[in-house]
Amino acid sequence: MLFNWKRAATQAAKKTYDYVIVGGGSAGCVLANRLTECGSKSVLLLEAGPSDVPVHNKLGKLINWTIHMPSAMMYNLNHDKYNWFYHTVPQPNVNNRKFYWPRGRVLGGSSSLNAMVYVRGHAEDQNRWARECGDETWNYDHMLPYFKRAQCFYKGGDLYRGGDGPLHVTEGSFEATPLFDAFIEAGVQAGYPKSDDLNGFQQEGFGRLPCTVNINEGTRWNTASAYLRPALKRENLDVLTSTFTDKILFNRTTATGVQISHFKRADKKVEINAGEVILCSGAINSPQLLLQSGIGNADELKSVGVEPRINLPGVGENLQDHLEVYVQHKTTRGKSLYKYQHIPWMQAIGVQWFLQGKGVCAGNQMHAGAFIRSRADPEINHPDIQFHFLPSQVIDHGRTLPKEEAFQAHVGTLRAKSFGSLKLKSNNPRDHPVIDPRYFTDPVDLPDLVAAVKLTREIFAQKAMDEHRLEEIIPGKKYQSDSEIAEWVKEAAETAYHPSCSAKMGKEDDPMTVVNSKCMVMGAQNLRVVDSSIMPSVASGNLNAPTIAIAERASDIIRGFEPLHMPNTPVFKSDTSKQR
Numbered sequence: 033m034l035f036n037w038k039r040a041a042t043q044a045a046k047k048t049y050d051y052v053i054v055g056g057g058s059a060g061c062v063l064a065n066r067l068t069e070c071g072s073k074s075v076l077l078l079e080a081g082p083s084d085v086p087v088h089n090k091l092g093k094l095i096n097w098t099i100h101m102p103s104a105m106m107y108n109l110n111h112d113k114y115n116w117f118y119h120t121v122p123q124p125n126v127n128n129r130k131f132y133w134p135r136g137r138v139l140g141g142s143s144s145l146n147a148m149v150y151v152r153g154h155a156e157d158q159n160r161w162a163r164e165c166g167d168e169t170w171n172y173d174h175m176l177p178y179f180k181r182a183q184c185f186y187k188g189g190d191l192y193r194g195g196d197g198p199l200h201v202t203e204g205s206f207e208a209t210p211l212f213d214a215f216i217e218a219g220v221q222a223g224y225p226k227s228d229d230l231n232g233f234q235q236e237g238f239g240r241l242p243c244t245v246n247i248n249e250g251t252r253w254n255t256a257s258a259y260l261r262p263a264l265k266r267e268n269l270d271v272l273t274s275t276f277t278d279k280i281l282f283n284r285t286t287a288t289g290v291q292i293s294h295f296k297r298a299d300k301k302v303e304i305n306a307g308e309v310i311l312c313s314g315a316i317n318s319p320q321l322l323l324q325s326g327i328g329n330a331d332e333l334k335s336v337g338v339e340p341r342i343n344l345p346g347v348g349e350n351l352q353d354h355l356e357v358y359v360q361h362k363t364t365r366g367k368s369l370y371k372y373q374h375i376p377w378m379q380a381i382g383v384q385w386f387l388q389g390k391g392v393c394a395g396n397q398m399h400a401g402a403f404i405r406s407r408a409d410p411e412i413n414h415p416d417i418q419f420h421f422l423p424s425q426v427i428d429h430g431r432t433l434p435k436e437e438a439f440q441a442h443v444g445t446l447r448a449k450s451f452g453s454l455k456l457k458s459n460n461p462r463d464h465p466v467i468d469p470r471y472f473t474d475p476v477d478l479p480d481l482v483a484a485v486k487l488t489r490e491i492f493a494q495k496a497m498d499e500h501r502l503e504e505i506i507p508g509k510k511y512q513s514d515s516e517i518a519e520w521v522k523e524a525a526e527t528a529y530h531p532s533c534s535a536k537m538g539k540e541d542d543p544m545t546v547v548n549s550k551c552m553v554m555g556a557q558n559l560r561v562v563d564s565s566i567m568p569s570v571a572s573g574n575l576n577a578p579t580i581a582i583a584e585r586a587s588d589i590i591r592g593f594e595p596l597h598m599p600n601t602p603v604f605k606s607d608t609s610k611q612r
């Protein structure tokens with residue numbers, strides 16, 4: 033393996049690629065595909081982790097099942113085989129807890145580890161991004177066609193959905209449990225609207241949460257399956273896995289390539305030449321790689337022994353995330369998916385999936401969800417709270433098996449005001465950075481999450497849940513007043529796994545801008561960043577779909593294509609004088 037790596041890396045070092053893409057995750061796989069489509073440009077994709085490639089056994093089924101079986105998603109959160117396994121520093125406002133931040137380290141990146149929920153966020157997110165970076169071609173009317181170009185919705189396309197893109201998107205089955213329907217009905221009874229497409233005209237409301245699952249195979253559709261594998265046969269695309277990029281190489285401020293080494297052996301360094309370097313290493317590693325290459329706050333770089341090259345104080349700043357809590361009730365026997373998490377049912381559904389690619393294992397089990405506004409407030413003109421409903425329990429990132437029949441609402445706020453930062457610990461590129469999200473440093477964020485818990489309780493109290501709802505087990509009866517709920521929130525809040533915005537795209541006269549609206553690193557030449565780190569502000573939903581759309585849009589910028597545009601596509605306007 034190591035011998036092969038050396039040979040492949042040495043071969044790669046003999047060429048000069050038009051583009052070297054660092055990171056084969058959600059964004060990197062999109063670019064690897066789009067930039068090689070024309071056949072005339074050469075691309076090298078570098079990925080620190082191993083391949084996710086499904087190995088076929090004699091039955092022709094997937095052996096690498098912990099990635100590709102949708103319901104197996106928790107397995108890879110327990111070890112570092114495909115995972116960078118990051119932790120934050122202790123968070124003083126959240127009982128000094130250190131938060132576990134898994135991130136994909138494998139082809140497909142975090143799209144190989146994530147919960148597969150397909151949510152684009154709200155049109156207002158992209159309109160805000162366009163204002164924040166001063167370029168209208170990042171607004172909703174320009175981004176919608178990129179969401180559509182990426183998507184292959186299982187029922188075909190319409191004004192909002194794509195029907196023939198590479199990314200398979202389906203809606204999970206409601207068959208295994210009555211709880212999904214009950215949750216949506218409870219939302220309607222509580223006075224909220226129902227939405228037929230949470231990614232379409234109306235995000236606000238209760239409805240089905242689609243997922244990035246290929247319904248034909250019953251498999252996770254990460255970006256390696258969607259974008260990379262179809263491009264692998266192209267002669268102008270090379271891929272090196274298990275390849276850690278230590279730093280970017282420069283001639284003064286012009287990027288000329290990267291220095292790489294085997295992920296498990298830092299001793300042998302190889303230099304790769306590039307016409308342009310594109311970082312797609314994600315919200316932790318892209319800023320880390322810029323910093324290790326001397327691009328960042330010059331004083332801070334010097335203090336850890338890195339020679340500054342470009343003083344760019346925004347690198348690693350503006351770090352944003354979503355926090356959520358899980359409100360949970362016991363339910364009556366047979367209603368939840370509890371039995372499927374234990375033998376013999378667990379084996380039975382596993383066998384069904386291996387033989388047919390169908391059944392409970394072919395879904396992510398977050399098939400219903402909602403977006404609501406926390407209060408009537410002219411400033412909150414689109415939903416600021418998201419629900420994922422799970423007819424089962426996730427405990428400690430799936431590291432503990434449930435012991436009872438229960439259901440959960442994962443409820444979180446979408447536009448917290450506390451922003452964090454990421455800094456180097458040392459000048460060793462393999463040291464994890466110091467990650468400080470500064471959760472709850474803005475005084476409004478904790479009360480906002482407390483309000484979200486109270487709204488969740490109100491929804492679970494509706495008639496539609498009567499026949500399914502037993503006692504609330506978490507937080508439980510003893511947490512009633514705002515201050516009691518706040519104490520529980522501090523004990524229980526978890527990341528929704530959405531770090532982002534740490535190399536923000538912004539206006540060129542903003543000193544904290546890291547990349548301009550063409551994704552080019554300020555002050556550098558031939559160097560771009562394209563991934564979730566460049567979001568100017570966090571999207572109001574999950575981040576895989578918006579990251580893919582960003583990469584689709586960036587691929588056209590890099591190729592010099594005119595931006596796609598769907599002017600005046602209608603979007604639901606909330607009545608901000610009412611909460612629901």
Ligand SMILES: Cc1cc2nc3c(=O)[nH]c(=O)nc-3n(C[C@H](O)[C@H](O)[C@H](O)COP(=O)(O)OP(=O)(O)OC[C@H]3O[C@@H](n4cnc5c(N)ncnc54)[C@H](O)[C@@H]3O)c2cc1C
Pocket residue numbers: 054055056057058059060078079080081109134135136137138139140141142143145146147148149150151275276277278312313314315317318321528529530531563564565574575576577579
């Ligand atoms: C557990 C979990 C659950 C989630 N659930 C959902 C969900 O249900 N729905 C949703 O939309 N979003 C979800 N997300 C978030 C979403 O998946 C990510 O925001 C998105 O995938 C980020 O894409 P990216 O391209 O920025 O980074 P990534 O996909 O993380 O890709 C970065 C890639 O770069 C590689 N890399 C990094 N550094 C180097 C280096 N120095 N050299 C070489 N390679 C390097 C990494 O190994 C990785 O493959 C979840 C995330 C996690 C971790």
